Amino acid sequence: MKFGVGVEGPSDAAFWTKVLHRGFPHCQFYVRNMKTREKLIRETPILYETFKDLHYNAGFVILDRDNDPCSTHILNLFEDSIQNAIKVNPFQNRFLLVFIAVKELESWYLADDHAIRTVLNGQQYTALMDTSSTSKSTLKQLIKSARGKNAGFNELGFAKEIAPRFNPQRAAARSPSFKHFWDRVSAYCSQD
Numbered sequence: 001m002k003f004g005v006g007v008e009g010p011s012d013a014a015f016w017t018k019v020l021h022r023g024f025p026h027c028q029f030y031v032r033n034m035k036t037r038e039k040l041i042r043e044t045p046i047l048y049e050t051f052k053d054l055h056y057n058a059g060f061v062i063l064d065r066d067n068d069p070c071s072t073h074i075l076n077l078f079e080d081s082i083q084n085a086i087k088v089n090p091f092q093n094r095f096l097l098v099f100i101a102v103k104e105l106e107s108w109y110l111a112d113d114h115a116i117r118t119v120l121n122g123q124q125y126t127a128l129m130d131t132s133s134t135s136k137s138t139l140k141q142l143i144k145s146a147r148g149k150n151a152g153f154n155e156l157g158f159a160k161e162i163a164p165r166f167n168p169q170r171a172a173a174r175s176p177s178f179k180h181f182w183d184r185v186s187a188y189c190s191q192d
Helices: 010-023 037-053 071-075 080-085 105-109 113-119 136-147 155-162 168-172 176-189
Strands: 002-007 028-033 058-064 096-101
Touching (some): 010 105, 010 155, 010 176, 037 058, 037 080, 037 096, 105 136, 105 176, 168 176
Parallel strands (some): 002 058
16 A cells, blocks of 8 residues: 655654654555645645545645644645545545644654653653643753753754654554544555
8 A cells, every 4th residue: 555645844754754664564655745834734735636646545644733723723724625635534535634743743752751761861751641732842851851951952863763763552642643643544554
């Protein structure tokens, strides 16, 4: 099975390329880095048509909620044709699915505390029962604690570090939005 995946930026592309292929080795994922959230939203109709033209089984779009008040607000930013495409059928019958990381992709990283501790050399960290309220600032603080107060946060570098250690089952237990995403992708990958 083949799937197209549209993501916001290079760190997202690096992370998902590794995690999706490892999680679903019998599927192929073609991850497209759209460089910004705005461009991803604006270009989704083109991605949608491209994924269909390439005869993919489905297309996934993954973006961060960031500071938007709710996921519905973000969905309303898409063109009407995309809004219709993601609402018309039960999810199993949709060609295009849009997933929103609550609050941001880093919240999903932080849902796997074992991976965080491993990457940060045993840094003391226990994930909240629901990491929806955690953010990039939490991760930056953990990096500074583990690597020194002058340590910066390189999004692409960190994505590459955590991807091989990230366990989707552990993350799903601590992040409802990640669980929603992983369950849906799992359902698509198990279709014949």
